[in-house]
Amino acid sequence: MLKVASYNIHKAVGTDRRRNPGRIIEVLNEINADIITLQEADRRFGARAAAIPSLLLEQYSDYRAIPLDVQTDSMGWHGNAILAHKSARIVAHDVFHIPYLEPRGAVMAQIEVHGLDLTIFGMHLDLSGLWRRRQAAAIVKLAQQHGQDRSTILMGDLNEWSASGGCLNDFGRVYNLVECGRSFHSRGPIASLDRIMHCDQLKVIEGGVHDSASARKASDHLPVWAQFSKA
Template sequence: MTGAHGVRPAPGPDQPPIPVRLVTFNTHHGVGADARHDLPRLAKVLASVDADVICLQEVDRYFGDRSEDVDQALLLSRALDMQLAWGPAIDEPRTGGRPPRQYGNALLSRLPILVSDVHPLPGGGEPRSALRTMLELDGGTLWITATHLTTTSARERADQVAALAALHTPDMAAGVLVGDFNARPDAPELHPLRERFTDAWELAADRTDQAGWRFWHRDEGHTHPARSPHRRIDQAWVSPGVGVATAQVLDAEGASDHLPLMVDLRVPSGV
């Protein structure tokens, strides 16, 4: 139930929040720092996180030689024994009865997927899209929108952010927006997100990253590039009422040019 101005009441003492572990990760179509396509390596990294929901960007489905022309989304979902929602940004038909050449966002979930739809985002150049899903929780629901914004133009990113914000309406209750935004969280073009969401990294009670010896960058949440991260472009944004217990940048074990971001959410019951 939603209160005035779309703000949900806090769960009562008899309705504890529901824990959900979520990971967002730009997989670079399974090609790691060694320039090798290695889907088993990527699956091993993902399995080690023990997440309830995994949102992936730059995923190929029969895209071509760079990823051995396999269906990465399906193979990863089977390897992890998770449900799959698929959101192509590029969708090109092929001749000879072959499946279409696709590239985009994937969501893997241990939780039942009740709704899944794909929304093209505005802009020129490489097509971009948002994958919106509703997941069933034990005592509630959670909307997750996963995306990958353009690299080429802050103005186009602003248009894409406006489209993303419009996808989450007040009656959708608990929601999370995740992905590779190709901009820092305080970039002007991401400002409209702050009107509806909170940066999970800032909200987290406990947070750690992969800064290592670079102690002056500690706890800044940098995810790119993987070998020497200094950009926080992989992010999670949560709607009012969704808590964040921990946020952690994980070691990708060389599986991508990004590092994964993990957040332990606390989703209100009964919404």
């Protein structure tokens, strides 16, 4: 059984407008997934330092951030990061430029966990529907190239308010979308902005939104999660 999750942590700024990375770690531990993609994982200005200090993550969670070797103080790439359980083996990782109106990127890691060889993509797509579709097409192409011999999972904040159209159509032609539920806004979820998608080599067992008291305070998004087995 494999459990993955995706979480827009809003730079660790909670719904009370306070920056508190400890609350994010509390939620990560509640989720208890094998792999988690993060969005808005770095500060927006200056050196774009990680929103969760690496020492804090190491000491108080079972996760490690996959080193993307891009920016010294950052956890991610354009705010996208991938966390893996410390028991997982990291085989490879990379970052990708994608078409953008405002700077965006995607991150990828090849990970071995629970006997599964996985390719994981993390993303945070544009607010513009046109650019979202261009980004989706680019990411699908990249995922097909890097996931040929591995089970592939794509996760992130798609910024897609449509229930089935827009970039969901582009991803849906190749990958299966997990029905997780509404994740935004955390105080009263009205939209399924955060999504998990997978290839046919995996069978989804269950998916959902992690809606806890801690999660409702830690960020303006709730995490989404999914459990898989081999198809």
